[in-house]
Amino acid sequence: MADSFQEDAVSVTDRIAAEALIIDVGAFEGPLDLLLTLCRTQKVDLRQISILALAEQYLAFVETAKQLRLELAADYLVMAAWLAFLKSRLLLPPDPSEEGPSGEELAAHLAFQLERLAAMREVAAKLMARDQLGRDFFARGITEDVQRMRHVTYSATLLDLMQGYARIRTRDDFRPFVLDRDAVMTLEQALERMRHLIGFAGDWADLSSYIPEGWQIDPPRRRSATAAHFAASLELAKEGCIDIRQGEAFAPIQIRSRTPR
Amino acid sequence: METERTSLFEAPPMAEQERMVEAILFASADPVTFTELMGRMPHGAEPAEAIARLRKRYEGRGVNILRIGDAWAIRTAPDLGFLMQKETVEVRKLSRAAIETLAIVAYHQPVTRAEIEEIRGVSVSRGTVDQLIELEWVRFGRRKMTPGRPVTFVVTEGFLDHFGLESARDLPGLKDLRAAGLLENRPAPGTVPLGEGSDADADQTEMFDQD
Amino acid sequence: METERTSLFEAPPMAEQERMVEAILFASADPVTFTELMGRMPHGAEPAEAIARLRKRYEGRGVNILRIGDAWAIRTAPDLGFLMQKETVEVRKLSRAAIETLAIVAYHQPVTRAEIEEIRGVSVSRGTVDQLIELEWVRFGRRKMTPGRPVTFVVTEGFLDHFGLESARDLPGLKDLRAAGLLENRPAPGTVPLGEGSDADADQTEMFDQD
Numbered sequence: 001m002a003d004s005f006q007e008d009a010v011s012v013t014d015r016i017a018a019e020a021l022i023i024d025v026g027a028f029e030g031p032l033d034l035l036l037t038l039c040r041t042q043k044v045d046l047r048q049i050s051i052l053a054l055a056e057q058y059l060a061f062v063e064t065a066k067q068l069r070l071e072l073a074a075d076y077l078v079m080a081a082w083l084a085f086l087k088s089r090l091l092l093p094p095d096p097s098e099e100g101p102s103g104e105e106l107a108a109h110l111a112f113q114l115e116r117l118a119a120m121r122e123v124a125a126k127l128m129a130r131d132q133l134g135r136d137f138f139a140r141g142i143t144e145d146v147q148r149m150r151h152v153t154y155s156a157t158l159l160d161l162m163q164g165y166a167r168i169r170t171r172d173d174f175r176p177f178v179l180d181r182d183a184v185m186t187l188e189q190a191l192e193r194m195r196h197l198i199g200f201a202g203d204w205a206d207l208s209s210y211i212p213e214g215w216q217i218d219p220p221r222r223r224s225a226t227a228a229h230f231a232a233s234l235e236l237a238k239e240g241c242i243d244i245r246q247g248e249a250f251a252p253i254q255i256r257s258r259t260p261r
Numbered sequence: 262m263e264t265e266r267t268s269l270f271e272a273p274p275m276a277e278q279e280r281m282v283e284a285i286l287f288a289s290a291d292p293v294t295f296t297e298l299m300g301r302m303p304h305g306a307e308p309a310e311a312i313a314r315l316r317k318r319y320e321g322r323g324v325n326i327l328r329i330g331d332a333w334a335i336r337t338a339p340d341l342g343f344l345m346q347k348e349t350v351e352v353r354k355l356s357r358a359a360i361e362t363l364a365i366v367a368y369h370q371p372v373t374r375a376e377i378e379e380i381r382g383v384s385v386s387r388g389t390v391d392q393l394i395e396l397e398w399v400r401f402g403r404r405k406m407t408p409g410r411p412v413t414f415v416v417t418e419g420f421l422d423h424f425g426l427e428s429a430r431d432l433p434g435l436k437d438l439r440a441a442g443l444l445e446n447r448p449a450p451g452t453v454p455l456g457e458g459s460d461a462d463a464d465q466t467e468m469f470d471q472d
Numbered sequence: 473m474e475t476e477r478t479s480l481f482e483a484p485p486m487a488e489q490e491r492m493v494e495a496i497l498f499a500s501a502d503p504v505t506f507t508e509l510m511g512r513m514p515h516g517a518e519p520a521e522a523i524a525r526l527r528k529r530y531e532g533r534g535v536n537i538l539r540i541g542d543a544w545a546i547r548t549a550p551d552l553g554f555l556m557q558k559e560t561v562e563v564r565k566l567s568r569a570a571i572e573t574l575a576i577v578a579y580h581q582p583v584t585r586a587e588i589e590e591i592r593g594v595s596v597s598r599g600t601v602d603q604l605i606e607l608e609w610v611r612f613g614r615r616k617m618t619p620g621r622p623v624t625f626v627v628t629e630g631f632l633d634h635f636g637l638e639s640a641r642d643l644p645g646l647k648d649l650r651a652a653g654l655l656e657n658r659p660a661p662g663t664v665p666l667g668e669g670s671d672a673d674a675d676q677t678e679m680f681d682q683d
Contacts, residue, residue, distance in 0.1 A: 029358060032382025075383070101450035109449050116380060119434075119443045124364035126433040131339035133423045134350035138337045138499035139290040141348065142545060154607055156566040156574070158401065158635045159394060164568065165575035166649045168592060283534030284552040287498075301555055323494030337495040344492055344512055348499045374651060387651070401648075403638050412648045 014060035017041055022065055025072070031079035032117055034061070039114060046115045051107035052090050055083040086110070183220040190228035191235055198242060204254040207233055272305030275314070282311040282333075292332030292422055328427045330418045336425070359389050363398060367420070367432055369444060371402035371413035376446065390414065398423065483516030486525065493522045503543035569600050574609060578631070578640055582613035582624035601625065609634065 021037065028034045038057045039049050062080040065072050089103030131137050194210055207229055215225035233255050236242045242255045273281070281302050286293055298308040312333055316326040324335050337345065355363070362385060365377050377385050393399035402415035416429060426432065438444050483489070492513055497504055509519040523544055527537040530546070538547045548556060566574070573596055576588050588596050604610035613626035627640055637643065 030381065030383030105450040109447065112447055113380075113382070115441075116443045117382065119438055119441070120361060120364050120368065120380060123368060123432070123434045123438065124360050127364055127367065127424060128355075128360055130424045130426075130433070131342070133336070133425065134348075134352065136342040137339045137425060138342075138345050138348050138495075140287060140335060141290075141499045141501040142547075143288055143290050154566045154570075154603070155563045156571055156634075158637070160566070160571050161575050161578065161635065162644060162649055164571035165579055168572055168576065280532075280534035280549065281552060281555055284548045285534075285555055287535045287546060288548055288556055323491035324498045335498070337499050338491065341492060341495040344496055345499055347512070348501070400636060401642070401644055404642050412642075412644045 014057055015064060017057065018061040018064040019068075021061055022068060022070060025065070025070065031058075031076050032113060034058070034076070035079075035110075036114055036118055036121075039118075046111070046118055049111060049114070051110055052087065055087045055090075058083050059087070183218070183224060185215060185221075185225045185228040187228050187231045187235070190225070190232035194229065194232050194236060195241075198236065198255075198257045204245070204256045207253040207255055210255075272307070273303055275307075275310060278302065278306050278308070278311040279314050279318075281306070282308055282315055286315075286326065286333060286335045289334070292327075292329045292334035292418065294332040296331075298333070327425065329422045330428060332418065334422065339425070355392070356389070358383075358386065359392055362389050363393055363416075363420075366393070366399050366414045367416045367429065368435065368438060369446075370415040370429065371405070372415075373405055373411040373413050375411065377414075483518070484514055486518075486521060489513065489517050489519070489522040490525050490529070492517070493519060493526050497526075497537065497544055497546050500545075503540045503545035505543040509544075567600070569597070570603055573600050574604055574627075574631075577604070577610050577625045578627050578643055581626040581640060582616070583626075584616055584622040584624050586622065588625075 017038075021034070025034075028037070035054060035058060038054055038061070039046060041057070042049055042053060059080060062072065062076065086103060086106050090107060094102060133139065193212065197210060208226065210229055211222070211225045215221045230253070233242065233244060233253070236255075237244050241258060243258050244253060244255050246253050272278070282298065285298060285301060295308060298312075299306070302308060312326065319326050319335075322338070323341060324337050327334050327336050358381075361381060362377055365380050366372055369376065369380070374385055374390070390399065396419075397417055398420040399414050400417050402413040404410045405413055420426075421428065484492070493509065496509065496512060506519060509523075510517070513519060523537065530536050534549055534552055535546050536549055538545055572592055573588055576591050577583055580587065580591065585596060585601070601610065605612075607630075608628055609631040610625050611628050613624040615621045616624055631637075632639065
């Protein structure tokens with residue numbers, strides 16, 4: 001895309017105009033603002049602006065900036081790429097097989113955006129030129145307080161409310177990482193539990209029967225408790241406190257206490 | 262009890278009601294709403310009529326009765342501003358971005374941040390909207406019924422008061438803008454409209470043509 | 473010199489001078505002395521005459537021109553003082569705890585006290601909730617169908633009214649807050665926030681050191 005507009009012959013007047021604008025590049029509020037300024041050099045009503053000419057002016061501006069090794073912000077370059085595309089659409093005869101809006105439609109929309117922004121600027125200026133409270137007209141200087149009853153109301157603005165909420169939520173956002181341990185049973189917990197229970201167990205019993213209530217149904221909790229109890233049973237077997245057996249692969253694991261004989 | 266008792270009394274004569282409205286409006290620096298006026302005046306009073314008379318009485322005087330939304334206020338006549346240097350409030354100068362954003366909110370309300378950015382062609386910096394909210398000229402409006410339910414911004418009564426506007430409908434040039442189609446939310450060709458366009462239009466009509 | 477020069481200008485007509493005095497007395501925060509009036513009005517003006525006329529104009533009105541020492545001011549007519557009761561309302565800012573609690577109720581309603589405490593990370597004092605209920609911003613909602621059937625809190629119509637919201641759903645979300653620049657004072661990642669943070673840290677150490 002960059003090459004396609006580099007090849008375009010840029011008129012001398014466009015180049016001179018572009019160089020004049022480059023000085024102000026920092027003062028523009030984005031590509032639309034720059035385009036509006038370029039429009040003014042066409043010296044016609046915004047409604048009669050030639051979008052094609054405007055696209056060429058803009059591309060000349062970007063080209064000049066490049067030659068001066070001036071870095072333009074990304075959105076200026078995005079606009080340049082889009083205008084180069086628009087220009088090719090406007091110049092080439094329409095290809096019926098091509099999808100999407102026509103060059104004329106795209107140009108009309110850009111013209112609309114420019115006209116709308118220009119209109120908003122105009123009314124903004126009108127608004128600011130209005131008489132303003134505290135500058136041109138004034139409110140009552142002495143407000144009367146007849147001290148009859150003093151009655152306290154509390155005030156809070158929506159801003160206070162939102163800032164309050166934001167304060168709480170950001171505290172949460174940056175809470176250091178902690179495992180959510182609601183659904184986690186540790187090896188230590190299982191071990192302590194089993195040490196206590198195993199003394200009461202006489203015969204072979206399923207390991208799963210040792211899993212406490214509240215950990216038997218919810219899958220994540222059941223998984224965690226099962227793993228903890230299994231690890232604990234290995235620990236107890238190593239210590240010689242229990243025997244473990246399993247009929248076949250995936251069959252229930254059974255344990256019994258190894259009572260000293 | 263209270264209501265029963267007071268309904269036995271006749272409403273004060275209109276000239277008296279006019280005096281009351283006059284006293285109440287003079288005593289307040291902020292606009293006084295119709296509801297508040299009703300609440301403070303004796304039962305049976307008709308503030309609307311009293312206000313209309315008072316307004317007429319102060320036409321061409323050094324102070325005038327202004328309507329701001331559903332409220333009324335007395336303000337000095339704008340042509341006498343030159344006498345008030347002592348009272349002039351120094352306001353922090355608004356940036357160009359803030360002024361444009363304010364105008365866009367006023368003319369396109371309710372408007373989302375994305376719509377403001379679409380109109381200005383640049384992103385809206387954090388401070389800009391913040392400053393307008395702090396000035397109490399802009400507040401959050403209803404959420405838009407479009408994907409993501411974005412919040413909207415609208416202008417406040419304080420905005421109307423500051424710029425001496427009776428309602429948002431009296432914004433300068435509003436009719437011309439609408440006639441020229443410049444308040445439409447026209448989606449770019451080739452993009453899929455998210456329904457925002459029609460929605461925004463409906464909202465706006467609702468806001469400005471409510472009478 | 474000065475007087476010689478200005479005597480060439482004609483003083484404004486008396487009706488105009490009256491308007492000027494009216495506007496100055498209205499907007500001034502203090503009674504205005506004769507000397508000050510002289511200084512503020514155009515050269516050649518005769519404030520004494522203008523005041524006399526204005527005073528006459530306001531005779532029997534809802535407000536009168538009063539002389540206080542050697543200064544003048546507009547004041548409510550003595551018989552209408554009873555209308556000024558509303559002006560004595562004292563406005564206080566809500567405490568931080570109350571604001572935060574209110575925000576949690578608004579964003580999470582219906583919410584139980586335990587849930588509020590969990591979100592705030594500190595216990596909620598009785599007085600805080602009581603105050604919000606007294607302000608009629610918060611009321612009891614339905615009981616929750618969980619063990620103990622705890623009561624819940626929800627926000628009221630009065631709340632929506634005060635904060636200019638159509639519904640609690642119109643409250644701006646976290647993303648909106650961030651976009652509006654309201655979330656700027658976030659702690660840098662890696663720093664430990666007060667209270668909760670250190671607590672959580674302790675937990676973590678305990679977890680990893682135990683084996």
